Amino acid sequence: MPTIKSVTALLVAYPEPHYRNIERYLVLVRIEDSSGQTGWGECISQFPEATRATKALIDGGLSELLIGRAPMNIEGLWHAMLDRCFWYGSEGIAAFAISAIDMALWDLKGHLLGQPVASLLGGHVTDKVPAMASFILDMDDLDWTVNEFAMHQQSGFRILKAGWGMTPDSQFGTNRERDLLLVDRIRAAVGYEVDVILDVAGHRRFWDLPTAIQRFNDLEPYRLRWIEQPLPSHDLAAHAKLRGAVTTPIGTGEDEWNPESYKRLIESGGVDVVQLDPGRCLGITGCRQVLKMIEAANLDASAHTWSSALNTAASLHMLANSPNHVGMDLKPHPSPMQHELVTDPWVQVDGCVHLRDAPGLGVTVDEAVVAKYAWH
Incomplete structure (x- = not known):
């Protein structure tokens, strides 16, 4: 059974045409397992400081919690992340981080099983x-x-x-x-x-x-x-x-x-x-x-x-x-x-x-576009 190999938080900033091109921010999460399969998720961090903080929480805590564990056990991983956040709380920045990771896990599981998330x-x-x-x-x-x-x-x-x-x-x-x-x-x-x-x-x-x-x-x-x-x-x-x-x-x-x-x-x-x-x-x-x-x-x-x-x-x-x-x-x-x-x-x-009859979330991320809008 595959295990989680990496959890990568990727920050993007983009002009929102619906809002006079105001710059908005997201954290994307890419999870790769030991078989090479990937899953993608995101959170709507929206502001620069929240975006940086979300990445810090993923890189500095939640990713190490997940690496080496089975990605199929989403419920168990979700509770493990909540337990990790017990002191600083599961709302706010922690909720952003968990949301992006959880979404990526569902996408990954769908690809592993060849089934849509629905x-x-x-x-x-x-x-x-x-x-x-x-x-x-x-x-x-x-x-x-x-x-x-x-x-x-x-x-x-x-x-x-x-x-x-x-x-x-x-x-x-x-x-x-x-x-x-x-x-x-x-x-x-x-x-x-x-x-x-x-x-x-x-x-x-x-x-x-x-x-x-x-x-x-x-x-x-x-x-x-x-x-x-x-x-x-x-x-x-x-x-x-x-x-x-x-x-x-x-x-x-x-x-x-x-x-x-x-x-x-x-x-x-x-x-x-x-x-x-x-x-x-x-x-x-x-x-x-x-x-x-x-x-x-x-x-x-x-x-x-x-x-x-x-x-x-x-x-x-x-x-x-x-x-x-x-x-x-x-x-x-x-x-x-x-x-x-x-x-x-x-x-x-x-x-x-x-709905699409495609595995996971049903979309294919263009990593060149992620790089195009990368924000540091």
């Missing part, structure tokens, strides 16, 4: 997941923003999701009159046959509870599929009160780290659509546990996947195994980590991303 997870309930065209609003150019919604509808997306704003000082949620004008124009452009989702930068505390109730009521006639991150994610009590006062569903969860924090969120009663990101929620193994909680609570699940094609692949495989999935983010325009990193990038067909 099959390794127990078999899929669907072979496709709705794709949400996910992009950043430009609150200073509503004409451009409305055109984006219309263009992505015309290209086949059936769910259109956007939020925040291109600049810190001009964000959705900060100007009631402008927000309403924008949503009115969006619905006039795309009609009501497609779902529209709007994302508020809840961590910036634009809305308190009374304001959130007012804004939800303002937007109710536009039949939004859900409103995302309306309040600071840690304020579970406020989310529960908001949910009890409005009819438009609430989406949140992308800021959570592990099954324990998701358990608190789900039990709070303040969420309708639970967001998961295998690039930060302790990988596919962690997200798998959360999905079972979501199913037991009869809530919906969506994937926050706005980084690389590896994260897209992991999100697709895990959601395809749950009947409670409602959609996954997909960058609608070409982006380096989505379309260059792999030789076979994901595309939506008839509004969905489709």
Whole structure:
């Protein structure tokens, strides 16, 4: 039986076209076993300091824990990594590191067995997941923003999701009159046959509870599929009160780290659509546990996947195994980590991303592109 030969953390920085080419950062992990087979994973570290710290944790601790052990025993390795982090905690930087390694282990196991990750997870309930065209609003150019919604509808997306704003000082949620004008124009452009989702930068505390109730009521006639991150994610009590006062569903969860924090969120009663990101929620193994909680609570699940094609692949495989999935983010325009990193990038067909009958995550990493965007 093969054993793990190496665990390599590779840092990349790239310009994000969806965000005016702002530089974003990821940690990719390449695991090679004694037979020469490889698996790839990633975490959405996003900031330079978090990216460096994640690599330090992998290089200085987690890699030596894994080398020489059997890669097939993913559950055992996942718990071993959590045990290693007991003192400094399994959230934050440790969660990034474990997520990237866990994703790579699932990819490696799939290649070793010649099976897609979805099959390794127990078999899929669907072979496709709705794709949400996910992009950043430009609150200073509503004409451009409305055109984006219309263009992505015309290209086949059936769910259109956007939020925040291109600049810190001009964000959705900060100007009631402008927000309403924008949503009115969006619905006039795309009609009501497609779902529209709007994302508020809840961590910036634009809305308190009374304001959130007012804004939800303002937007109710536009039949939004859900409103995302309306309040600071840690304020579970406020989310529960908001949910009890409005009819438009609430989406949140992308800021959570592990099954324990998701358990608190789900039990709070303040969420309708639970967001998961295998690039930060302790990988596919962690997200798998959360999905079972979501199913037991009869809530919906969506994937926050706005980084690389590896994260897209992991999100697709895990959601395809749950009947409670409602959609996954997909960058609608070409982006380096989505379309260059792999030789076979994901595309939506008839509004969905489709599983592939290929081993592992189902994508092939181009190591020349990894080198092209390498960051030190």
